[in-house]
Amino acid sequence: MLTVDKTDGTFLYEQVVHLIAGQVENGALRPGDRLPSLRGLSRRLDISVPTVRQAYLELERQGRIEARPKSGYFVQASRQNRLVRGARVSGKPSTVKRQALIDRVYDHIHQTGLLPLGIANPGMAHPATRTLHRAMKRVMARTESRLLGYAPAYGDPGLCRQIAYRYLNQGGSVDPAEVLITNGGQEALTLALQSVARSGDVIAVESPAYYGGLELIESLGMLALEIDTCPVNGVSLSALSKALEEHDIRACLFSAAVSNPLGCVSSDEGRRNLVQLLESRDVPLIEDDVYGDLVFSGERPRPAQFYAQRGQVLTVGSFSKTVAPGYRIGWLLPGRHLGRARKLKRAISCSSGLLQQLTLREFINSGDYDRHLNRLRPKLQHNAERMIACIEQYFPAETAISRPCGGSVLWLELPGGVDSEVLFDRAIDIGISITPGRIFSPADRYRNYMRLSFGHPWSEAIESGLEALGRLVRELAVSGRTPAPVPARHGQNLNPRVS
Amino acid sequence: MLTVDKTDGTFLYEQVVHLIAGQVENGALRPGDRLPSLRGLSRRLDISVPTVRQAYLELERQGRIEARPKSGYFVQASRQNRLVRGARVSGKPSTVKRQALIDRVYDHIHQTGLLPLGIANPGMAHPATRTLHRAMKRVMARTESRLLGYAPAYGDPGLCRQIAYRYLNQGGSVDPAEVLITNGGQEALTLALQSVARSGDVIAVESPAYYGGLELIESLGMLALEIDTCPVNGVSLSALSKALEEHDIRACLFSAAVSNPLGCVSSDEGRRNLVQLLESRDVPLIEDDVYGDLVFSGERPRPAQFYAQRGQVLTVGSFSKTVAPGYRIGWLLPGRHLGRARKLKRAISCSSGLLQQLTLREFINSGDYDRHLNRLRPKLQHNAERMIACIEQYFPAETAISRPCGGSVLWLELPGGVDSEVLFDRAIDIGISITPGRIFSPADRYRNYMRLSFGHPWSEAIESGLEALGRLVRELAVSGRTPAPVPARHGQNLNPRVS
Numbered sequence: 001m002l003t004v005d006k007t008d009g010t011f012l013y014e015q016v017v018h019l020i021a022g023q024v025e026n027g028a029l030r031p032g033d034r035l036p037s038l039r040g041l042s043r044r045l046d047i048s049v050p051t052v053r054q055a056y057l058e059l060e061r062q063g064r065i066e067a068r069p070k071s072g073y074f075v076q077a078s079r080q081n082r083l084v085r086g087a088r089v090s091g092k093p094s095t096v097k098r099q100a101l102i103d104r105v106y107d108h109i110h111q112t113g114l115l116p117l118g119i120a121n122p123g124m125a126h127p128a129t130r131t132l133h134r135a136m137k138r139v140m141a142r143t144e145s146r147l148l149g150y151a152p153a154y155g156d157p158g159l160c161r162q163i164a165y166r167y168l169n170q171g172g173s174v175d176p177a178e179v180l181i182t183n184g185g186q187e188a189l190t191l192a193l194q195s196v197a198r199s200g201d202v203i204a205v206e207s208p209a210y211y212g213g214l215e216l217i218e219s220l221g222m223l224a225l226e227i228d229t230c231p232v233n234g235v236s237l238s239a240l241s242k243a244l245e246e247h248d249i250r251a252c253l254f255s256a257a258v259s260n261p262l263g264c265v266s267s268d269e270g271r272r273n274l275v276q277l278l279e280s281r282d283v284p285l286i287e288d289d290v291y292g293d294l295v296f297s298g299e300r301p302r303p304a305q306f307y308a309q310r311g312q313v314l315t316v317g318s319f320s321k322t323v324a325p326g327y328r329i330g331w332l333l334p335g336r337h338l339g340r341a342r343k344l345k346r347a348i349s350c351s352s353g354l355l356q357q358l359t360l361r362e363f364i365n366s367g368d369y370d371r372h373l374n375r376l377r378p379k380l381q382h383n384a385e386r387m388i389a390c391i392e393q394y395f396p397a398e399t400a401i402s403r404p405c406g407g408s409v410l411w412l413e414l415p416g417g418v419d420s421e422v423l424f425d426r427a428i429d430i431g432i433s434i435t436p437g438r439i440f441s442p443a444d445r446y447r448n449y450m451r452l453s454f455g456h457p458w459s460e461a462i463e464s465g466l467e468a469l470g471r472l473v474r475e476l477a478v479s480g481r482t483p484a485p486v487p488a489r490h491g492q493n494l495n496p497r498v499s
Numbered sequence: 500m501l502t503v504d505k506t507d508g509t510f511l512y513e514q515v516v517h518l519i520a521g522q523v524e525n526g527a528l529r530p531g532d533r534l535p536s537l538r539g540l541s542r543r544l545d546i547s548v549p550t551v552r553q554a555y556l557e558l559e560r561q562g563r564i565e566a567r568p569k570s571g572y573f574v575q576a577s578r579q580n581r582l583v584r585g586a587r588v589s590g591k592p593s594t595v596k597r598q599a600l601i602d603r604v605y606d607h608i609h610q611t612g613l614l615p616l617g618i619a620n621p622g623m624a625h626p627a628t629r630t631l632h633r634a635m636k637r638v639m640a641r642t643e644s645r646l647l648g649y650a651p652a653y654g655d656p657g658l659c660r661q662i663a664y665r666y667l668n669q670g671g672s673v674d675p676a677e678v679l680i681t682n683g684g685q686e687a688l689t690l691a692l693q694s695v696a697r698s699g700d701v702i703a704v705e706s707p708a709y710y711g712g713l714e715l716i717e718s719l720g721m722l723a724l725e726i727d728t729c730p731v732n733g734v735s736l737s738a739l740s741k742a743l744e745e746h747d748i749r750a751c752l753f754s755a756a757v758s759n760p761l762g763c764v765s766s767d768e769g770r771r772n773l774v775q776l777l778e779s780r781d782v783p784l785i786e787d788d789v790y791g792d793l794v795f796s797g798e799r800p801r802p803a804q805f806y807a808q809r810g811q812v813l814t815v816g817s818f819s820k821t822v823a824p825g826y827r828i829g830w831l832l833p834g835r836h837l838g839r840a841r842k843l844k845r846a847i848s849c850s851s852g853l854l855q856q857l858t859l860r861e862f863i864n865s866g867d868y869d870r871h872l873n874r875l876r877p878k879l880q881h882n883a884e885r886m887i888a889c890i891e892q893y894f895p896a897e898t899a900i901s902r903p904c905g906g907s908v909l910w911l912e913l914p915g916g917v918d919s920e921v922l923f924d925r926a927i928d929i930g931i932s933i934t935p936g937r938i939f940s941p942a943d944r945y946r947n948y949m950r951l952s953f954g955h956p957w958s959e960a961i962e963s964g965l966e967a968l969g970r971l972v973r974e975l976a977v978s979g980r981t982p983a984p985v986p987a988r989h990g991q992n993l994n995p996r997v998s
Contacts, residue, residue: 099842102842102845103842106652106845109652119649121648121649123647124647124648127644127647128647129643129644129646129647130643132647133639133643133646136639137636140632140635144628144629144632145626145628147628147632147825148622148623148626148627148628148631148822148823148824148825148826149620149623149824149825150618150620150819150824150825151825153605153608183682183686183827183848183851184848184849184850186846186847186848186849187682187847187848190846190847190848194718198698198720199697199698212845212846212849215842215845215846216846216847218846219693219842219843219846219847220846221697320649323647324647325647325648325649325849326646326647326648326649326650326852326853326854327647327852327853327854328682328827328848328849328850328851328852343598343601343602343714343718344718346601346605346711346714347685347689347711347714347715347717347718347719348685348686348689348715348718348847349682349683349685349686349689349827349848350683350685350711350824350827351683351827352682352827353825353826353827353852353855354825354826355825355826355855356852356854
């Protein structure tokens with residue numbers, strides 16, 4: 001129980017510092033936990049608000065807690081772990097062959113009963129189910145008679161206006177008629193890629209890259225070229241510049257704000273330079289901006305779209321990551337490729353779900369969407385810190401971890417001996433899904449990497465799942481260090497799972 | 500008022516025949532109207548049921564009325580108009596260039612305030628809004644917590660089972676795991692085409708063909724080859740056989756049951772022979788079966804899928820035409836192309852709307868879907884007959900009309916001088932949308948044809964719209980017969996709209 005002794009002789013604020021520090025040390029308060037508000041603690045301890053503030057400032061100075069704008073004070077993550085490294089990639093454009101692996105991952109991704117650390121579904125960390133359903137019921141009551149009809153092919157104009165208006169809030173001017181509503185962000189990616197490239201073309205991607213983009217490139221018969229990507233600043237412009245000299249790159253497919261799986265946010269300056277580099281060579285940039293609203297700080301980075309001078313940036317957005325993947329509503333700002341993208345949209349799926357579009361429009365219009373985001377972001381940040389703390393505790397010390405600025409995933413580099421596909425199978429056996437690293441590279445990189453999702457309400461089950469996962473990683477790290485198995489021609493195979 | 504005179508001396512049944520015939524002649528009863536039930540009329544006229552039955556049998560013999568299973572007796576359409584002719588097409592595979600025209604049609608298709616005779620949306624003839632919304636609310640109450648998440652990539656297993664079960668009722672065995680849920684029938688077409696063909700390949704299509712298929716072929720860079728199609732029996736097997744000899748046809752894209760725009764249903768025998776012909780040459784058949792449940796007789800034709808021996812038939816189905824296009828839920832039975840189709844589905848759109856899938860599953864499961872179809876089919880048939888009667892009355896005598904066996908559209912051949920694209924523009928000016936004929940052909944056929952939709956609750960507005968449309972057609976037929984306008988180089992253009 002929290003108490004202070006006013007007769008103790010030491011400063012009251014020091015007693016508060018001692019109390020809080022003690023609770024962090026004994027684990028009662030854990031990384032990411034929110035501290036009581038100034039007013040709340042002042043009431044509970046019967047001391048003044050300035051005294052509590054002084055204590056919190058001292059704890060912040062000591063690096064034990066941190067202030068977050070409009071959210072209060074939180075226990076700081078320890079940050080003692082190693083930061084995941086950037087990959088040095090070099091090589092030729094390659095055909096992607098990730099579908100078989102993705103098949104295996106998908107077979108389990110929706111399996112109920114598994115601890116779903118493999119699926120990136122940030123909105124689930126703080127589901128908006130009730131408010132969204134209320135919005136849907138209002139829409140149903142108001143517009144019942146026309147809800148079964150086709151939505152306009154390019155999207156409900158009211159929703160397009162709302163989306164354009166949100167960009168205005170970020171300082172960019174978007175014409176609602178240039179917003180194309182799609183069946184989720186994935187269809188927007190499809191339209192974007194098919195608008196600017198065709199079978200056989202080379203598409204530059206980050207390394208590691210979102211596997212949904214890689215699978216799409218594979219499906220469309222295009223080639224992928226990995227570009228060096230820094231886990232803090234994103235795609236390396238010098239590497240990209242070199243690749244543009246050496247290869248006939250038809251388009252780039254990069255994350256706009258928060259990358260998946262790295263979780264990093266490039267600087268506005270970096271994005272401006274990227275657009276200048278690409279537009280000077282007339283190479284389209286497809287920016288995947290589905291995580292932009294989930295930057296923990298709430299300071300949304302400006303999409304590359306805003307720096308475009310020649311209409312060569314195509315921006316993919318979605319409501320799947322923030323609120324409702326089941327709705328399948330995303331959008332594309334196709335820049336100067338609007339005409340082609342519209343025709344493709346009509347041809348491949350006619351239009352998108354009407355009730356979902358009207359519901360999201362109502363949800364945004366009522367202010368519920370922003371309120372939801374304001375609650376979701378701190379939850380995600382909290383979860384990230386909790387998960388990092390668990391990994392520090394349960395995984396081998398050599399494990400390196402990304403420092404996500406937003407979104408819902410961590411990217412881990414495991415000890416060299418660990419094959420994350422073997423880990424994937426073993427984890428499924430004990431009821432946990434993860435995403436193995438190799439799925440994020442068209443070549444065979446990231447064998448000992450994996451992605452973990454923290455987009456779920458935090459629970460004991462997640463903690464004990466991470467503990468169990470840590471044990472598996474340790475086991476595999478040890479067995480991976482043993483001498484190489486006798487070659488198969490000698491009639492033995494020590495590890496049938498990866499044969 | 501209906502009365503009979505029992506002291507009249509003539510047979511009572513003859514008086515009833517006279518009464519009904521008189522009402523048809525004076526227009527009180529119109530083609531497609533339902534007659535009172537046997538019991539109802541017997542009560543109203545105070546005569547026996549067998550007497551009424553005898554009268555109805557006589558009226559049926561005279562061709563004035565017709566019996567429909569489980570629905571009762573209906574005033575027969577006059578059938579005096581000319582049946583639309585089948586096209587003789589010959590030529591080479593051609594690139595499709597219909598997108599500009601489709602652009603123009605789409606610009607108006609969702610314009611509110613227009614009489615929407617251009618859009619094929621049969622379910623609107625008898626909207627299931629209330630029952631479907633009740634089903635949705637039950638689903639929302641029951642499964643609220645997981646409704647925002649992703650649906651399984653290949654579809655909700657329960658809905659897949661329901662779809663498979665419905666095929667069982669038609670005598671075909673479909674494994675639920677082979678049903679792939681899509682974003683409407685159009686995405687199913689996309690997956691089917693992309694599963695079996697690629698850019699540059701030749702796809703055989705009907706003539707006339709559904710423009711959504713043509714636009715898709717155009718978007719994917721494929722070529723279309725029109726095959727002679729009979730307005731009664733569908734695709735000509737001899738023409739197809741010849742085309743297969745002469746061209747390297749990669750796949751066929753044909754209607755399964757009710758063709759759009761012809762409205763015809765091929766025979767089961769014809770479909771069996773078609774499948775045999777194609778499978779013997781290992782050419783995949785994509786059958787567009789979205790209208791199968793809307794055959795007026797309720798006798799659903801067996802899809803070509805059931806005759807497939809080698810997995811080379813891909814069947815496209817949808818709930819858009821029967822109940823809710825705004826839901827964007829369709830499906831594909833990809834036959835032996837299942838693996839490729841699944842990967843494509845994941846790559847191009849991840850999954851389909853979850854709430855919509857669960858709602859349709861509930862709607863089918865409750866029996867509401869079948870009850871809805873049983874009410875919708877007679878409405879559509881009634882509308883078809885009404886519309887045919889109006890066209891006979893208001894359009895020039897040379898107009899030829901299709902005899903749809905189901906669905907919601909009529910296909911009209913207008914007098915030779917009428918350019919239906921000019922008619923399209925003029926009709927928009929007076930508040931009516933139609934679909935011009937050229938949109939249904941990759942070549943420039945069907946200039947003087949048009950499609951009209953009867954998938955709306957019948958109304959005075961539709962009748963007066965058809966009257967106005969008939970006037971426009973007459974005007975254009977006359978101006979089309981006048982000598983050709985003076986060539987433009989003489990500084991005149993008598994018809995600026997088509998310059």
